[in-house]
Amino acid sequence: MTPTGQRSRTAERTWFVTGASRGLGRAFVEAALEAGERIIGVARDVTPLDDLRARFPERLHAFPLDVTDRDEVLAGVQRAFDVYGRLDVVVNNAGQMLYGMLEEVTEEQARRHMDVNFFGPLWVCQAVVPLMREQGSGHIVQVATVGSFGGFSCVGMYSAGKTALDSISEALALEVEEFGIKVTVLQPTSYDTELFTRGTTATEEHPAYAGLRARLTQMWSGVQDPPPAKAAPVLMELLDLEKPPRRLAVGGYSHELAAQAEDARRAEAEAWKELSRKGD
Numbered sequence: 001m002t003p004t005g006q007r008s009r010t011a012e013r014t015w016f017v018t019g020a021s022r023g024l025g026r027a028f029v030e031a032a033l034e035a036g037e038r039i040i041g042v043a044r045d046v047t048p049l050d051d052l053r054a055r056f057p058e059r060l061h062a063f064p065l066d067v068t069d070r071d072e073v074l075a076g077v078q079r080a081f082d083v084y085g086r087l088d089v090v091v092n093n094a095g096q097m098l099y100g101m102l103e104e105v106t107e108e109q110a111r112r113h114m115d116v117n118f119f120g121p122l123w124v125c126q127a128v129v130p131l132m133r134e135q136g137s138g139h140i141v142q143v144a145t146v147g148s149f150g151g152f153s154c155v156g157m158y159s160a161g162k163t164a165l166d167s168i169s170e171a172l173a174l175e176v177e178e179f180g181i182k183v184t185v186l187q188p189t190s191y192d193t194e195l196f197t198r199g200t201t202a203t204e205e206h207p208a209y210a211g212l213r214a215r216l217t218q219m220w221s222g223v224q225d226p227p228p229a230k231a232a233p234v235l236m237e238l239l240d241l242e243k244p245p246r247r248l249a250v251g252g253y254s255h256e257l258a259a260q261a262e263d264a265r266r267a268e269a270e271a272w273k274e275l276s277r278k279g280d
Helices: 023-034 048-057 070-084 108-134 156-179 208-219 231-238 252-271 273-277
Strands: 014-018 038-042 060-064 089-092 097-099 137-141 180-187 199-201 246-251
Touching: 014 023, 014 070, 014 108, 023 038, 023 048, 023 089, 023 231, 038 048, 038 070, 038 231, 048 060, 060 070, 070 108, 089 108, 097 108, 097 156, 108 137, 108 156, 108 180, 108 199, 137 231, 156 180, 180 252, 231 246, 246 252, 252 273
Parallel strands: 014 038, 014 089, 038 060, 089 137, 097 199, 137 180, 180 246
Antiparallel strands: none
């Protein structure tokens, strides 16, 4: 092991990446290919990966996959496994944004959102764990969000789905560690992806929230998000760690929010401990 706690890697790894065509998924795929890894990338539309497939025809395989369809996921993961006979790294990156106040969210929007952001990764995990258990190793990376530290106005459903993913990932880590499988939740800062454009569904706006929307717009205006390629080296270094963390904030802003959220919860618990103890 190196002085930084990293393993010196001699064999290329095989990756399975959902939402591989754009944003963070594309950045992760490109960085892994440049590092000599083998990738199976899936998304609803994989044509944006055509340029990478031309550059790395032997090491990048891509095919369409709808993560909300459990049967399709089970078959797709097996298809990916059959390409190289193993899966070493699985990155659950597929996701979408549902933008709007909770009162405005329709049942169809809520269920569709959870299908993509929560159930999709769950189906992938159910498909890959038996394969990784059989080979005795593997690393599952769940792409959550800085928002899973707590809810926030207008993006409550997005935070809810990612927080649920965060929670089951911690449970999964405890369940599979004896099989040699590692699980890490990434909580990235906001990157300059298409999440807020192509990947966004918006609610029908209720006039009662016009003032809050105006304040949020003003707060978010002028914010310059870093390119997703900035996150890729963090993932590459994480995967080389002998004992990786179960949860990692990615980006300085995300790290600061995580620390602030932990401090605030600790302070609130201390402030109300006497009331809490009356329940004994």
